[in-house]
Amino acid sequence: MFATERRNVILEILQEKKRITVKDLSKMLEVSEATLRSDLSSMENQGLLTRTHGGAVLDSPINSEHTFSERKKKNRQSKVIIAKEAVKLINEKDCILLDASTTALEIARILKEENMQLTVLTNGISAAIELRDNPSITVILLGGMLRNGSMALEGEFGLNILNQIHVDTMFTSARGFTTEEGLTDFSVFEVELKKNLVKRVEKVIAIIDHSKIGDNSIASFAKLDDIDIFVSENEVDEDLQQSLEQHQVQFILAD
Structure with a gap:
């Protein structure tokens, strides 16, 4: 799975669950935790989510720079x-x-x-x-x-x-x-x-x-x-x- 595809899946999971841990993502996607931490950091820089201790939560659109x-x-x-x-x-x-x-x-x-x-x-x-x-x-x-x-x-x-x-x-x-x-x-x-x-x-x-x-x-x-x-x-x-x-x-x- 390419990085863009993997991050797309991560975002889909977050859209459904609102929060996720790196450990759970690693089991679900069969990808190393180090790779996923890098993914989450990149996605946070894009304003797609907020990193938490051990995982991430979906940003509230109201507080996001991506609002219309x-x-x-x-x-x-x-x-x-x-x-x-x-x-x-x-x-x-x-x-x-x-x-x-x-x-x-x-x-x-x-x-x-x-x-x-x-x-x-x-x-x-x-x-x-x-x-x-x-x-x-x-x-x-x-x-x-x-x-x-x-x-x-x-x-x-x-x-x-x-x-x-x-x-x-x-x-x-x-x-x-x-x-x-x-x-x-x-x-x-x-x-x-x-x-x-x-x-x-x-x-x-x-x-x-x-x-x-x-x-x-x-x-x-x-x-x-x-x-x-x-x-x-x-x-x-x-x-x-x-x-x-x-x-x-x-x-x-x-x-």
């Missing part, structure tokens, strides 16, 4: 710049999917003022609220579980609707992006939802600000081969540019 209210304040100007560029990729009568990210929320805020006929699917409660008063836009909220401190509906409850609707484009952000892992996130439930969404849409557009490039979260939901267009507000380095070209990913610089 905290995330939407971070790098907002970068997200607005990216959103303005992303909106240029939307055509009249498109059916688009916005994830529950704060960057996708900025796209919703722009679309709110546009006179464009669209169908918008989203698992983001805030994005749906922004768009609800625009009579030209049909908003479909994907159902799911609402976690404390989150504005995202998570899980696979809303996937059936995608069997009835053709989605042109998915706009998605992430907690991290690397060439090896692609787009990564820390919520097990959101990762599973996004994996399914990526498979069911025509085109995937990654909307990633500079702070997330080179960072890696708990689990991947889209590899480079799954991405069609990559939008960021900063130039990327030569190595990343080459990787994007090799995988036929179009890079768009938002400015």
Whole structure:
């Protein structure tokens, strides 16, 4: 089991049990306690859990830097710049999917003022609220579980609707992006939802600000081969540019 897979399992266990000891984890995963202590330390640095004597507890989302209210304040100007560029990729009568990210929320805020006929699917409660008063836009909220401190509906409850609707484009952000892992996130439930969404849409557009490039979260939901267009507000380095070209990913610089 790779480290990212193992940490994903640890997070799933914590989501269920809320606390766990290193000794119990070692028995369950058949991994050394030293390796697990290293895993837990790394996950604590990412804000996913809190280390305790002999184990770990799941962080309360309300106190976490990962809450929606905290995330939407971070790098907002970068997200607005990216959103303005992303909106240029939307055509009249498109059916688009916005994830529950704060960057996708900025796209919703722009679309709110546009006179464009669209169908918008989203698992983001805030994005749906922004768009609800625009009579030209049909908003479909994907159902799911609402976690404390989150504005995202998570899980696979809303996937059936995608069997009835053709989605042109998915706009998605992430907690991290690397060439090896692609787009990564820390919520097990959101990762599973996004994996399914990526498979069911025509085109995937990654909307990633500079702070997330080179960072890696708990689990991947889209590899480079799954991405069609990559939008960021900063130039990327030569190595990343080459990787994007090799995988036929179009890079768009938002400015």
